[in-house]
Amino acid sequence: MELGNFSVSLSVKDINASREFYEKLGFTAYGGDITQNWLIMKNGDTNIGLFQGMFEGNMMTFNPGWSAEAQDLDEFTDIRVIQEHLKKNGVPLMAEADATTTGPASVMLADPDGNVILIDQHR
Numbered sequence: 001m002e003l004g005n006f007s008v009s010l011s012v013k014d015i016n017a018s019r020e021f022y023e024k025l026g027f028t029a030y031g032g033d034i035t036q037n038w039l040i041m042k043n044g045d046t047n048i049g050l051f052q053g054m055f056e057g058n059m060m061t062f063n064p065g066w067s068a069e070a071q072d073l074d075e076f077t078d079i080r081v082i083q084e085h086l087k088k089n090g091v092p093l094m095a096e097a098d099a100t101t102t103g104p105a106s107v108m109l110a111d112p113d114g115n116v117i118l119i120d121q122h123r
Helices: 015-024 079-088
Strands: 005-012 028-033 038-043 046-052 059-063 093-095 105-110 116-121
Touching: 005 015, 015 038, 015 046, 079 093, 079 105, 079 116
Parallel strands: 005 046, 059 116
Antiparallel strands: 005 059, 028 038, 038 046, 093 105, 105 116
16 A cells, blocks of 8 residues: 655744745745645655644645655555555544545544544545
8 A cells, every 4th residue: 555755744833934944954845835824845855844724733644646746646546545444454534535536535543642644635
């Protein structure tokens, strides 16, 4: 089962201050819209998302269908297949994708220590 591109999604208080801070660490913005309070930044193979006012706490994020460069992959494991695998293996879900749909959807879960994981398919 392939989960797709991995990043850390950070809930930030001031997106401009956070952007400036991560730029000092060598990250550059390559996605998102700062006017909508979200940016995706990259340093080598490392991706982070900065999100102001969209959710509480930080989370790990996987994007089925995306490469590390946020490019569409020809083949990928659909979020509904991933969801079914998780459910069959007894993983409790905090939010589920509608199994009767296709396209963009997400699943949210937490690991045993309460760390939130978002699996977010954009296409």
